[in-house]
Amino acid sequence: xxxxxxxxxxxxxxxxxxxxxxxxxxxxxxxxxxxxxxxxxxxxxxxxxxxxxxxxxxxxxxxxxxxxxxxxxxxxxxxxxxxxxxxxxxxxxxxxxxxxxxxxxxxxxxxxxxxxxxxxxxxxxxxxxxxxxxxxxxxxxxxxxxxxxxxxxxxxxxxxxxxxxxxxxxxxxxxxxxxxxxxxxxxxxxxxxxxxxxxxxxxxxxxxxxxxxxxxxxxxxxxxxxxxxxxxxxxxxxxxxxxxxxxxxxxxxxxxxxxxxxxxxxxxx
Numbered sequence: 318x319x320x321x322x323x324x325x326x327x328x329x330x331x332x333x334x335x336x337x338x339x340x341x342x343x344x345x346x347x348x349x350x351x352x353x354x355x356x357x358x359x360x361x362x363x364x365x366x367x368x369x370x371x372x373x374x375x376x377x378x379x380x381x382x383x384x385x386x387x388x389x390x391x392x393x394x395x396x397x398x399x400x401x402x403x404x405x406x407x408x409x410x411x412x413x414x415x416x417x418x419x420x421x422x423x424x425x426x427x428x429x430x431x432x433x434x435x436x437x438x439x440x441x442x443x444x445x446x447x448x449x450x451x452x453x454x455x456x457x458x459x460x461x462x463x464x465x466x467x468x469x470x471x472x473x474x475x476x477x478x479x480x481x482x483x484x485x486x487x488x489x490x491x492x493x494x495x496x497x498x499x500x501x502x503x504x505x506x507x508x509x510x511x512x513x514x515x516x517x518x519x520x521x522x523x524x525x526x527x528x529x530x531x532x533x534x535x536x537x538x539x540x541x542x543x544x545x546x547x548x549x550x551x552x553x554x555x556x557x558x559x560x561x562x563x564x565x566x567x568x569x570x571x572x573x574x575x576x577x578x579x580x581x582x583x584x585x586x
Contacts, residue, residue, distance in 0.1 A: 359444035361451075361489065367393075367478040369451035370493060374468055374476065377459060381469045389496060391427040392477025396492040398425075399436075400479035403490040407483065409438060418494065430541030431497040433467040440488045450480075454491045472522075472542050473497050503544055505561045506580060508535045511573050515565045518547040530565070551575050 375385035399421060402414050411418055411434060418434035435458050439450065458464035467473075473495040480491050507530055509515050515530045521542040530536050538544075546563070547554045551573050566574045 359446050359449075361445045361447045361449070361482075363480050363482065365447045366451045366454075366480050366491075369448065370455055370478045370480075370491070371476055373451060373455040374493070377455070378469055383469050383471050384474075386474055386476040386495060389427070389475035389477055389498075391425045392422065392475055392494045392496050393479070394477070395422045395425045395427065396477040396479030396494045397481070398479070400481040400490045400492045403436070403438070403492075404481035404483040404488070407486075409436075409490075411436065422494065422496065427496060428499040429496050430499050430502050431470070431472050431495070433470060433473065433495045435464045435467055435493040436491065438488050438490045440486065442487075444487065445489070450489060458493065467493075467495055470495060474501060497541065499541070501559075503540045503542075503557060503559045504537065504580070505546075505557050505559065506535055506537045506563065507546075508562060508564045509533065510564055510566045512567055513573075515573070516549065520545045520547065548575065 371386075371388060378385055395418075399414065403409060406413070408414075414421070416424075419429060419432045422429055422432050437454055437457055439445070439453060445453070458468060475496045475498065477494040477496070478492070480489060482489050507515070507517065509530045509532050512532050514532065516527065517530065518525060518527050519538065519540070520526075521540065521544045523542065528536070540557075544557050545554060546557050548565075551565075553575060560580050562578045562580050564576045564578065566576065568574045
C-alpha cells in the first residue's frame, strides 16, 4: 500500500489602522519554516478562492449582525500586490515590504479613515481544492480574536482580497484588507446660542474627549469612526449622523434646549 505523508501548516497575523491618525503596533512575525516540496495532487483556482473569501466573510458579518462589505478595486490591488510579494520573496509579516498596510493602500490611491489587514499562509503536502483553501483561510481568521475583530468591524465598508501561490514551495499566501474611505468621514457642528458655556463629550471605540463651547460659537468636528455625542445639560447621548448641526439654546425658564438640523442650515448663532 502506498503511504502519503500529509503536512499542514497554517499561520496568520492581523494589523489595524484606524481613524487615519494612529498606527497600532504591528507584531514582527517569526520567519516561516523551511518546507520540503511535496507533490500536490490538488490545485486551488486563485480567482475563485478570492471570491469565496469575500462571500464567506460577508456571510459571517451578517450572521454577527453587521452589514456586508463591498469589494474595492484599490484594496483588491493592494492586497494582491502584497500577496504576490510574500509569495515571491518568502518574507512574512505586515511590514515585510518595509511599509505599513495603510501606506500600501495609499500608494494605490486609497484615501482611508480605517484600514485593517489580515494575512495568512497555508501549506498542505497534497494541496487544496478551491473550496478547501477558502474555507480554511476564513475559518482560521474567524477563530483568532484579532482577525475576527477586523472581520466584524462595524466601521468598515469595503474589502480587498489577494491570494498568491509560491510555486517552489506550494505555499499559498492570503491578504484580506478592510477599509472605510475618507469620503465616508463624519462631519458635524455644535452651535451655542444659550448665552453660557456648554460642555460635551465625544466618544468612539478608540478614544473620548471632553470639550467646552463658549456662547455664540460654532464648533465643527470631523471624525472617521462612528462617534457618540454626550451632553449632561440638556441630557443627551446619541450617535452622530454625518452632516448634522446641533444647536444649544435657552428655554423660557432659562433651561438649556437642544435642536437638531442640517449643515445646510447656515444661520448665524
